[in-house]
Amino acid sequence: MTTLLSAEKYKLLRSRALYVILGCLGAIFAFSLWKAVTDGYVTLGKDGVYAPAAMDFIFTLWFPAFIGFFAAMEFQNGTIRNILCLGKSRLMVYLSKLAAVYAGVAVMILFVSAAATAGYSAAFGFGDIALEEYAASFLRAFLLQIVCFSALASVFTMFAFISGTPIMTVILGVGYIITSLFFRQGLYTMFNGRLAFLAEFFPDYYLQLLAQQGLERGVTIPAARAAVLSLLWAAAAAFIGYGVFSRKDLK
Numbered sequence: 081m082t083t084l085l086s087a088e089k090y091k092l093l094r095s096r097a098l099y100v101i102l103g104c105l106g107a108i109f110a111f112s113l114w115k116a117v118t119d120g121y122v123t124l125g126k127d128g129v130y131a132p133a134a135m136d137f138i139f140t141l142w143f144p145a146f147i148g149f150f151a152a153m154e155f156q157n158g159t160i161r162n163i164l165c166l167g168k169s170r171l172m173v174y175l176s177k178l179a180a181v182y183a184g185v186a187v188m189i190l191f192v193s194a195a196a197t198a199g200y201s202a203a204f205g206f207g208d209i210a211l212e213e214y215a216a217s218f219l220r221a222f223l224l225q226i227v228c229f230s231a232l233a234s235v236f237t238m239f240a241f242i243s244g245t246p247i248m249t250v251i252l253g254v255g256y257i258i259t260s261l262f263f264r265q266g267l268y269t270m271f272n273g274r275l276a277f278l279a280e281f282f283p284d285y286y287l288q289l290l291a292q293q294g295l296e297r298g299v300t301i302p303a304a305r306a307a308v309l310s311l312l313w314a315a316a317a318a319f320i321g322y323g324v325f326s327r328k329d330l331k
Contacts, residue, residue: 081172084163088180097149098184101142102191108138109192113199125201126209129193129221132229133290137261139192140232140284144253146184147236148246151177155244161330174322178237185233186226193222221290224303228283228290231310231317238321244328260284283310 092098109131116123132139154160154177163173200206239252264282267275279285286306293301 081176084168084172084176085179088176089183092150092180092184095146095150095184097146098187101146102188105139105142105188105192106195108135109195109199113196113203117203122204123196123200124204124207125197125199126207126214126217128195128197128200129218129225130290130293131196132189132192132225133221133287135192136284136287136291137257139188140229140257141254142188143185143229143233144236144239144250144257146188147181147233147240147253148249150184151181151237152240152244152246152249155330156246164330170326171322174241174318174325177241178234178318181233181237182226182230185229189222189225189229193218220303221293224290224301224306225287227307227310228287231283231313234314234317234321238317238324241321241325241328280305281309283313286310 112135115121160173164170235256236249236253239256240249243249243252260282261284264279264284267279283306286301286309289301289306
């Protein structure tokens, strides 16, 4: 497992897909910052950590592309088959790739959070907050976003191992994101909103709460529930993905 993790770390650091996506995320944030400045929409630097959650839909759309070219591509170029021929178990291969995907997601979150903190501070000021309070709120929001976004990344990794192609991973991932969005919105309107409580079973719901907390400090987030639910999503997706991969015929 240690050897696989070291190999995944090396591949992640050399991944063109990750750096291209970071560049695209930086460009998107730069445009949103320009819009905020021209429209007079003030966001203080201390709230920059909430930027990934505020960009929820656009931010998540990049996950299938990253995972498709980082994970699914290895089915097409024979890397997965070669690793298995070396005697590595399919479970360890799946878990090591999933760990690398989580690391990539964490890098994206950290990058956007740092860019937003620096950009908003330069444009509107950092804000008046004690260092200890800021450190605690930053760490809490940052870790909670990692858990929630990683749950979604686990779903896209499942698609990568099931499809074995980057294109299908992107198609399935984008389809899932759009379907999930419309489904959750429908829960608030169907049957006079009686099914709205079901939206709380999606990791995206807690990302929306985090984005609201960045705007309104009075918003309360059930962090424990969000973490447990996201971990259950991640575990379920990993179980299904590995179950299919363990029986997959690699040619």
